[in-house]
Amino acid sequence: MFMLIKNGFRKIMVSPGGVILTQQLPRSTMAWYDTPECQYIQMSKVPTLHFQASLPRLPIPKLEDTCQRYLNAQKPLLNDEELKHTSSCISRFLANEGQSLQKQLLQNNAENPHTSYITEPWFDMYLRDRKPLPINYNPFLVFVPESDLKYDAQLVKATNLVVSSLRFLKSLKNNILEPEVFHMKPEKSDTQLFRNVTRLIPPRFSWYGAYLFKAFPLDMSQYKNLFNTTRIPEIGKDRIFHEPSAKHLLVLRKGHFYTFDVLDANDCIRSPKEIAASLKAILEDDRPPNKHPVGVLTTSERDEWAQTRSHLIETGNQEILKKIDSAIFAMILDDEVIGTDYNKLIRTYLHTDGTNRWFDKSFSLIVSKDGYGGINFEHSWGDGVAVLRYFQDVKSDISEKPRFHPNEVDELSKESTNIERLQFSIDAKSESIINQQKAKYQGWINRLCVDHIIYEEFGKEQCKKLRVSPDAVMQLAFQLALYTLEGRLVPTYESCSTAAYKHGRTETIRPCTLETKAICAAITQKQIELSKSELKRMILECSNAHNVLTKEAVMGQGFDRHLFALKRYAEKSDSVKPAIFQDPAYDALNYNILSTSTLSSPVVMAGGFGPVVPDGYGIGYMIQDKRLGVVVTSYEGVRNASKYVQTLEHAFKNIHDVLHA
Known part of the structure; x- marks a missing residue:
């Protein structure tokens, strides 16, 4: 065991024998964020995909x-x-x-x-459907508010959601996220004994070991597409795009697009204060709502959106779209105040007016002006089991171990930011299509x-x-x-x-x-x-x-x-x-x-x-x-x-x- 001491830009590790080891730290991790406990939401003894190889196959009924x-x-x-x-x-x-x-x-x-026999035809069914994604396919979930309302301030809530999501991502990537297991008798299987025993069983037999405890491991093949994933519209059939090496977050506010890196060169999560400072700068950007909110195009019929996207690429927007598609996920900062209107809450997270959304992303975290938090997710890549697991783990983390606190907001002026605003090149044709789709979508949601x-x-x-x-x-x-x-x-x-x-x-x-x-x-x-x-x-x-x-x-x-x-x-x-x-x-x-x-x-x-x-x-x-x-x-x-x-x-x-x- 080593004891960790933080000293400026150096990590000093003292061994039990008193030997001092030092390592130069990147600036982004100097504050506190270089420990496994901070980088990972879970550090499971049983590898995340330990049971995957031995899962039973989906039966074909008689x-x-x-x-x-x-x-x-x-x-x-x-x-x-x-x-x-x-x-x-x-x-x-x-x-x-x-x-x-x-x-x-x-x-x-x-x-x-x-x-399984259903995987390919089911993906194909989703990706060939030409109906627009919002309302027709994308579901939503809203978090229960925090017990301490100070943590529901928009900046604080958004920062903690981003940090906890990245902690989940890193645990998943490093195969130390707790495997998803359905426990028939939790008192017998949701235990250290279960974990100690099953982790020693080779993966090709591990499911049978879990079964002896009356526990049923669940498929986790969908989880990889939670992050860095976007559904790309194409004529006839869409495709799923996944770029696991990207390190940036996509942020939308007032129909404008911003990105900044939330992972450093070593894939370490940047400090909560750095992330909060970037989000704060975006929240303080006083430019008016985007006259040409490209995000509304993701509410289109899929072939129409595919054609418009091709035109956007032809007019010099390929790199911007690549940034959006590869982003870890989308953080939506809404200026809307929901208050106590439950039906307004539903509409905000289900569809809204489409101008501050990108419905093609695997999921978008949405935080309202008054601190409601929730998720809208694209459905083709996966189902509710994976999304709910992420949703519950992140909620537990922001409630029990929030990494950014209300009293730290005033300290953010000291933090540097490195935000890129994505500025689409919009010609007359694109402008016309955007305006038409805004009106069309508004007419649609008015009927809902x-x-x-x-x-x-x-x-x-x-x-x-x-x-x-x-x-x-x-x-x-x-x-x-x-x-x-x-x-x-x-x-x-x-x-x-x-x-x-x-x-x-x-x-x-x-x-x-x-x-x-x-x-x-x-x-x-x-x-x-x-x-x-x-x-x-x-x-x-x-x-x-x-x-x-x-x-x-x-x-x-x-x-x-x-x-x-x-x-x-x-x-x-x-x-x-x-x-x-x-x-x-x-x-x-x-x-x-x-x-x-x-x-x-x-x-x-x-x-x-x-x-x-x-x-x-x-x-x-x-x-x-x-x-x-x-x-x-x-x-x-x-x-x-x-x-x-x-x-x-x-x-x-x-x-x-x-x-x-």
Whole structure:
């Protein structure tokens, strides 16, 4: 062990025997920031990717099982005649084309043991979609405010978010970030014994060692694209750009772009005061908002943006775009004061007016004038599991170990800064396109309806006492609210992670079931008089059915991804499209009127996304110990988020009332 003493520009290390070793330090690390404890958010004994080599592969379900699960999902949505037709299509598929497509899928999967069968087609699906990224794809999360409000000052909050993010990055790069593990019994596996044992097991066997502790390591292949990554628009299909050597941060304010290095030549994080001084200089830059905010172009349809980007490159902006694309991440400094307007908070982090955003970045940290902090992230490179892990670790770090403090703001005048302002060359054509896109995007967001509900009457704790799944309760409420409004059930999507498998992405849970249909009808149709005990029994049956679907999805035994992959193989062949995919019921099921997803965590204040179809609802929800939270989006003139939220509150009350009978 060595004792570290800081002395001006020198690091003096004193060994136990009294030998003094000195090393010249770069100016950026002289203050305090040259110790591992300062450079890394975690220093795990178990390497970050220790379990990656031995993760089980995502299973390909049996064709018969997939067909039966698909039929079950259609039953609550189709009338007798439609169901008979769909059942016939399924039978023909199972007896004919399905067998050859399944054989192709199995063979291709066997030839690519390094990945999962869904990875390539899922990336391809995302990158080929031409719809704009904001609202359609990019979700958002907002941090719970700090307990000491002085740490929510914009400069202080932004600095600490940057520093903690870099600490996370360095731990990830150096393979010492704690591996992501799902602990079935944390008291047995989330322990030093677990870490000491599993780190000694060779990586190709390590997963099995974790399994003996009832712990399940999760895939971490997506994490590398958290940083230094941007989705580049190209005609027909976008691409993911990743430049791990870049050391600079991208900062946006008032539609202007700035960069400065946050890592030095040795990849050491620069001191918090240096980072804060640069951010402070940007905040004090009193130039007016950018007349030509290029960031709004990232709200465009992807082919249109690809063409405009090519023109920007032709007019001398290639190096600027390269700086933006390679930046570690984007820090957005907004001049907006949100106050206590929760819906304004949602709009700020979901879409805003696009002039101070770059939606193509893997993620952007956004800090408002009054100190709200959150993230908007591009979805093609990865899923919520990776983002939530980063989000939670950074929140814990800025709350428990903030590296920059409010009383240090006045000392920043002594710090030097080295900021580069990126000045785009804008010709008449680019100016016209920017102005058109600003107006187009404004018209789009004006049609978006946003609302929310925070239901304080019960949460996860009460649900568990009543032996009902909290997630099943939420999903039932979503169905009941829509059934109350429209007297019918609709195709519903619930996202479920398959990160327990190598290169797993997501699977779909179909929470609209026959059990759901029965309880919705029983509660809303007053002519059917059932006792509360009978209704409670029906809710419990609904919960049990939902639990089965959830377990199947988590285990890679859903049907959506399997059919999606088989359909891709069918499209590549010259043969006639199988009847199952010609059936209108297939397209209808995948036209998700209710699209739902949760990233529940005590550190998440709000989270959500836009509708995935023009006449649908986007529903982001949180399940906490004592309350339930939901963010709902829709488009005006088709469906109404505010009306849905009001009905959802009654649905919660109805379910709560029945469960307590």
